[in-house]
Amino acid sequence: MLQNIRVVLVNTSHPGNIGGAARAMKNMGLSRLVLVDPIDFPSHEADARASGASDILQAAQVVATLEEALVGCNLVLGTSARDRRIPWPLLDPRECGITACEQALEGADVALVFGREYAGLTNEELQRCQYHVHIPSDPAFSSLNLAAAVQVLVYEVRMAWLAAQNQPTKVAKLETTAMLNTQLVTADELESFYTHLQQALEEVGFLDPQNPRHLMSRLRRLYGRNNISRAEMNILRGILTETLKAARGEHHKQGKSDV
Amino acid sequence: MLQNIRVVLVNTSHPGNIGGAARAMKNMGLSRLVLVDPIDFPSHEADARASGASDILQAAQVVATLEEALVGCNLVLGTSARDRRIPWPLLDPRECGITACEQALEGADVALVFGREYAGLTNEELQRCQYHVHIPSDPAFSSLNLAAAVQVLVYEVRMAWLAAQNQPTKVAKLETTAMLNTQLVTADELESFYTHLQQALEEVGFLDPQNPRHLMSRLRRLYGRNNISRAEMNILRGILTETLKAARGEHHKQGKSDV
Numbered sequence: 393m394l395q396n397i398r399v400v401l402v403n404t405s406h407p408g409n410i411g412g413a414a415r416a417m418k419n420m421g422l423s424r425l426v427l428v429d430p431i432d433f434p435s436h437e438a439d440a441r442a443s444g445a446s447d448i449l450q451a452a453q454v455v456a457t458l459e460e461a462l463v464g465c466n467l468v469l470g471t472s473a474r475d476r477r478i479p480w481p482l483l484d485p486r487e488c489g490i491t492a493c494e495q496a497l498e499g500a501d502v503a504l505v506f507g508r509e510y511a512g513l514t515n516e517e518l519q520r521c522q523y524h525v526h527i528p529s530d531p532a533f534s535s536l537n538l539a540a541a542v543q544v545l546v547y548e549v550r551m552a553w554l555a556a557q558n559q560p561t562k563v564a565k566l567e568t569t570a571m572l573n574t575q576l577v578t579a580d581e582l583e584s585f586y587t588h589l590q591q592a593l594e595e596v597g598f599l600d601p602q603n604p605r606h607l608m609s610r611l612r613r614l615y616g617r618n619n620i621s622r623a624e625m626n627i628l629r630g631i632l633t634e635t636l637k638a639a640r641g642e643h644h645k646q647g648k649s650d651v
Numbered sequence: 652m653l654q655n656i657r658v659v660l661v662n663t664s665h666p667g668n669i670g671g672a673a674r675a676m677k678n679m680g681l682s683r684l685v686l687v688d689p690i691d692f693p694s695h696e697a698d699a700r701a702s703g704a705s706d707i708l709q710a711a712q713v714v715a716t717l718e719e720a721l722v723g724c725n726l727v728l729g730t731s732a733r734d735r736r737i738p739w740p741l742l743d744p745r746e747c748g749i750t751a752c753e754q755a756l757e758g759a760d761v762a763l764v765f766g767r768e769y770a771g772l773t774n775e776e777l778q779r780c781q782y783h784v785h786i787p788s789d790p791a792f793s794s795l796n797l798a799a800a801v802q803v804l805v806y807e808v809r810m811a812w813l814a815a816q817n818q819p820t821k822v823a824k825l826e827t828t829a830m831l832n833t834q835l836v837t838a839d840e841l842e843s844f845y846t847h848l849q850q851a852l853e854e855v856g857f858l859d860p861q862n863p864r865h866l867m868s869r870l871r872r873l874y875g876r877n878n879i880s881r882a883e884m885n886i887l888r889g890i891l892t893e894t895l896k897a898a899r900g901e902h903h904k905q906g907k908s909d910v
Contacts, residue, residue, distance in 0.1 A: 415796055415799070416795070416799055418792045419794070419799075485810075486810070528809060528810070530809075533677045536674075536675070537671060537675070537702070540671070543795075543796075547803050547806075550788075551743075561745070593893075596893040596894045598890050598893040614877065614887075618876065624869065627870065627873075631852060631855070631857050634855040634856050635898070637856070638855040639894075
């Protein structure tokens with residue numbers, strides 16, 4: 393369950409970041425926020441940045457030490473910007489999301505721990521974590537905003553959770569058939585279209601039957617890769633029909649009584 | 652190259668979000684920021700939130716319209732919070748990162764477009780995008796902070812980029828670019844094509860300007876998902892030119908000396 397995953401912010405300076413973290417959590421379906429010795433909380437600025445997630449701020453647990461924040465936790469994952477002298481099991485955000493989600497779904501209590509804006513977590517705090525998580529930022533400018541770091545990890549938790557539930561990570565499918573919610577044209581319908589298209593191109597003078605070059609091949613490749621739906625085909629055929637009429641001088645513009 | 656990927660923020664209200672977006676970009680190795688009609692920029696608050704990324708703000712391009720922001724772009728990905736009446740090819744953030752990165756590595760110019768804090772992108776703006784990207788947030792509280800949304804997408808771009816650097820064979824190719832082995836059209840070229848197409852459809856009497864229905868939207872969707880190459884675009888434009896001539900009776904069939 394996602395509510396088994398708590399977000400722990402250690403010694404946060406800027407209340408705006410607490411609010412931003414709360415909003416990111418709620419966006420991704422998490423709700424349990426623990427604040428270790430925050431510098432300025434509760435705060436107007438935290439509420440402002442939380443936007444509609446002030447319920448998470450109101451329910452936030454404020455404690456004095458990291459130890460208290462981690463009571464009952466089976467798995468503790470701590471964010472780390474830097475390489476440490478003592479190498480530690482390291483996860484990237486995706487592995488963190490998967491690990492946290494797997495454990496939470498098995499009933500474990502999981503903590504994602506984030507350090508101070510400028511100094512991160514101390515070595516002692518990091519040693520309370522089973523895993524360190526590093527967001528793979530550009531080494532030339534590696535320090536993420538605190539709320540942004542929370543956003544990345546809770547996003548990965550949600551992606552893992554959706555995958556575990558077999559829920560789609562997007563509201564519609566990329567596949568065009570599903571996307572268009574309708575039938576694709578068949579090969580023979582496509583062939584009729586090409587015949588019609590060729591006829592129209594000859595009529596408007598774009599295709600010379602004596603010297604067709606590779607024009608129809610190119611057009612077949614263009615339209616062929618497009619998974620045209622039946623509704624779209626009706627539009628294309630309609631265009632060709634009107635084009636032929638216009639080219640043959642049988643042209644009656646819509647909205648005019650005559651030409 | 653990651654610098655081929657630009658982040659476009661449309662009509663942003665809060666300068667803090669512009670600063671936050673700049674910081675997220677620089678953290679993930681991106682640098683090119685385009686601001687469409689920002690409400691308050693330059694701004695002290697943007698600089699404060701950008702932290703060490705004020706170089707990105709200083710180099711940011713400020714333009715009046717989305718069209719200007721997309722000049723030269725081959726692939727336009729727009730973030731969308733809502734279901735739309737006309738379904739559009741949809742990517743989740745991971746697919747977005749892979750697609751953007753793959754195209755950028757092949758030399759294409761890519762835009763990630765983000766809408767207004769409260770209203771997102773308009774339908775018209777969304778129709779300028781080949782793909783929509785939806786961050787799979789909790790439906791009960793779905794709207795991410797703007798800078799947080801930028802963070803998620805640029806994080807996924809970086810994850811895809813890192814994967815591509817380490818395991819070049821594992822990144823799935825978008826078949827079309829490789830298949831065509833040639834340059835894709837840019838967003839502005841596509842817009843010119845739609846203008847030309849609409850003109851031709853009106854001239855042949857297929858499109859009634861008094862009652863356009865969703866015709867152009869449907870055609871945008873059809874052609875927009877197709878990664879049209881420049882050579883193919885020349886063919887399509889040629890067809891439209893000849894169609895217009897034919898419909899206007901300026902018709903000279905090829906292969907005949909006169910009509």
